[in-house]
Amino acid sequence: MKELIRKVDEKLDEYMQITYPEDIFKAMKYTLMLPGKRLRPIMCLETARVLGADIELAFPAACALEMLHVQSLIHDDLPCMDNDDFRRGKPSNHKVFGEANAVLAGDALLTFAPQLIIEKSKGLSSEQIVRLLHEYTKFAGAYGLIAGQVVDIESEGGKLVKSPSETLDFIHINKTAVLFRLAVRMGAIIANASDEIIEKFDNFAKKFGLAFQIYDDIMDEISTFEELGKTVGKDKNSGKLTYVSLYGLDVAKNRFRVLIKECYAIIEEYDSSILKEILDKLNGRIGSI
Amino acid sequence: MKELIRKVDEKLDEYMQITYPEDIFKAMKYTLMLPGKRLRPIMCLETARVLGADIELAFPAACALEMLHVQSLIHDDLPCMDNDDFRRGKPSNHKVFGEANAVLAGDALLTFAPQLIIEKSKGLSSEQIVRLLHEYTKFAGAYGLIAGQVVDIESEGGKLVKSPSETLDFIHINKTAVLFRLAVRMGAIIANASDEIIEKFDNFAKKFGLAFQIYDDIMDEISTFEELGKTVGKDKNSGKLTYVSLYGLDVAKNRFRVLIKECYAIIEEYDSSILKEILDKLNGRIGSI
Numbered sequence: 001m002k003e004l005i006r007k008v009d010e011k012l013d014e015y016m017q018i019t020y021p022e023d024i025f026k027a028m029k030y031t032l033m034l035p036g037k038r039l040r041p042i043m044c045l046e047t048a049r050v051l052g053a054d055i056e057l058a059f060p061a062a063c064a065l066e067m068l069h070v071q072s073l074i075h076d077d078l079p080c081m082d083n084d085d086f087r088r089g090k091p092s093n094h095k096v097f098g099e100a101n102a103v104l105a106g107d108a109l110l111t112f113a114p115q116l117i118i119e120k121s122k123g124l125s126s127e128q129i130v131r132l133l134h135e136y137t138k139f140a141g142a143y144g145l146i147a148g149q150v151v152d153i154e155s156e157g158g159k160l161v162k163s164p165s166e167t168l169d170f171i172h173i174n175k176t177a178v179l180f181r182l183a184v185r186m187g188a189i190i191a192n193a194s195d196e197i198i199e200k201f202d203n204f205a206k207k208f209g210l211a212f213q214i215y216d217d218i219m220d221e222i223s224t225f226e227e228l229g230k231t232v233g234k235d236k237n238s239g240k241l242t243y244v245s246l247y248g249l250d251v252a253k254n255r256f257r258v259l260i261k262e263c264y265a266i267i268e269e270y271d272s273s274i275l276k277e278i279l280d281k282l283n284g285r286i287g288s289i
Numbered sequence: 290m291k292e293l294i295r296k297v298d299e300k301l302d303e304y305m306q307i308t309y310p311e312d313i314f315k316a317m318k319y320t321l322m323l324p325g326k327r328l329r330p331i332m333c334l335e336t337a338r339v340l341g342a343d344i345e346l347a348f349p350a351a352c353a354l355e356m357l358h359v360q361s362l363i364h365d366d367l368p369c370m371d372n373d374d375f376r377r378g379k380p381s382n383h384k385v386f387g388e389a390n391a392v393l394a395g396d397a398l399l400t401f402a403p404q405l406i407i408e409k410s411k412g413l414s415s416e417q418i419v420r421l422l423h424e425y426t427k428f429a430g431a432y433g434l435i436a437g438q439v440v441d442i443e444s445e446g447g448k449l450v451k452s453p454s455e456t457l458d459f460i461h462i463n464k465t466a467v468l469f470r471l472a473v474r475m476g477a478i479i480a481n482a483s484d485e486i487i488e489k490f491d492n493f494a495k496k497f498g499l500a501f502q503i504y505d506d507i508m509d510e511i512s513t514f515e516e517l518g519k520t521v522g523k524d525k526n527s528g529k530l531t532y533v534s535l536y537g538l539d540v541a542k543n544r545f546r547v548l549i550k551e552c553y554a555i556i557e558e559y560d561s562s563i564l565k566e567i568l569d570k571l572n573g574r575i576g577s578i
Binding site: 081150 | 364369423
């Protein structure tokens with residue numbers, strides 16, 4: 001796993017060359033190269049590998065996924081969005097490069113990611129590249145990641161078009177699970193997998209993404225509990241729709257455990273120590289609560 | 290020409306369906322459907338047509354161009370960029386939908402445009418689609434449009450890495466000419482044109498884009514002169530690098546005329562009343578100065 005993270009970092013550094021005008025490439029590279037878990041690239045690489053592809057073929061798509069992820073983080077952190085001054089422990093992109101450059105760096109990553117897939121996926125057929133780009137554009141845009149963002153922002157403002165549970169599912173599927181789904185789908189396409197196998201891995205990624213988000217919601221709630229010990233009555237006035245606020249902590253924990261179990265079952269037949277390690281880690285963290 | 294504009298509007302309306310979550314699709318569609326000259330789509334359609342393609346094949350790429358153009362306008366108008374409250378005579382996107390939605394609507398258009406090319410270009414081969422998307426990603430990103438933006442912003446702030454004339458050329462080629470170049474290149478690819486023909490039309494678009502920008506610079510200067518009659522000493526403190534500020538009005542006008550003449554010469558051999566009409570219009574406007 002560590003070796004794979006190192007390899008992804010190396011490839012990101014290699015693909016993202018600084019050229020004129022340097023400021024935009026530096027802004028793109030800054031957030032991209034902050035140390036991260038590289039979970040999405042690794043899921044893509046590992047899916048391609050267990051389904052029989054040469055892992056080298058999957059690096060462009062894997063790195064494109066990280067670029068897309070980082071793009072969403074850069075725009076998310078903007079003052080007009082979440083207004084976060086820090087990201088991965090460092091000043092966020094707009095704090096370092098200014099807001100205009102942060103907007104443009106995000107835009108540039110959003111087009112550089114598919115450009116990378118086109119230019120570096122040497123061993124893939126044109127049909128495969130079109131399929132990869134189709135998945136990329138669908139999942140990255142208003143039918144995927146951005147839809148999740150918009151509904152999340154609206155729900156924070158108290159605007160719900162659908163029921164709370166439907167809204168929450170929509171946000172989780174589109175904001176969190178979406179890039180895991182894209183990761184395994186692209187990995188499977190690179191391995192020329194059948195539609196049936198693609199859907200199987202998609203299902204794994206959907207469940208993993210939901211579990212990942214529920215874990216996040218539980219952690220949010222628990223750190224709120226801890227804060228409550230100090231600052232009574234501070235929480236819940238954000239009114240954010242989360243799995244815990246909607247269903248309660250116990251239901252959330254149970255749902256998490258069921259999802260993780262289903263994830264293990266789906267990939268059981270494949271020889272993937274990496275995917276199992278990812279599940280183990282997430283599962284282990286919740287076990288200590 | 291009018292008929293073609295109407296047809297582009299019709300296709301944009303058809304392609305851009307409003308679905309859940311409606312707010313993001315409405316924001317995307319709002320600026321997209323403001324009446325415009327649709328110059329880039331028309332150049333793409335007309336290039337495809339004169340080079341022998343069925344014009345219907347070119348509508349997805351043509352509309353993708355307008356989406357990309359509109360994306361750049363939406364992000365350009367943001368408070369952290371040009372801070373423009375109006376666009377095409379109407380309140381700009383962030384004034385109507387808020388800044389967060391305007392950022393996301395731009396992002397969504399940037400991925401919807403290539404998605405459209407993939408999904409709607411029925412009669413094209415996978416190789417052609419990959420080529421179209423390669424051109425799109427190169428010209429839309431940090432190697433094209435965004436590079437032009439960044440250098441333009443920096444030059445306004447007085448930061449020049451290259452000489453003023455090199456910087457100005459870079460901005461004009463990448464900020465203005467780039468989408469005309471993309472338009473004719475995509476049109477030519479759809480028509481399965483040879484590399485030689487692609488470069489010929491690219492050259493046309495480069496010259497047209499430069500002339501277009503010089504015209505803009507001249508207009509800027511002239512309206513400044515008019516203002517001077519009222520508010521003496523107001524101009525030039527913006528310090529913006531333009532063709533007129535760098536070379537003077539006479540040189541600018543001469544350069545414009547030479548470029549337009551070269552444009553006519555390049556397309557002379559083709560039976561294109563539309564491209565000639567576009568040149569006539571631009572040329573006619575400067576003739577009255």
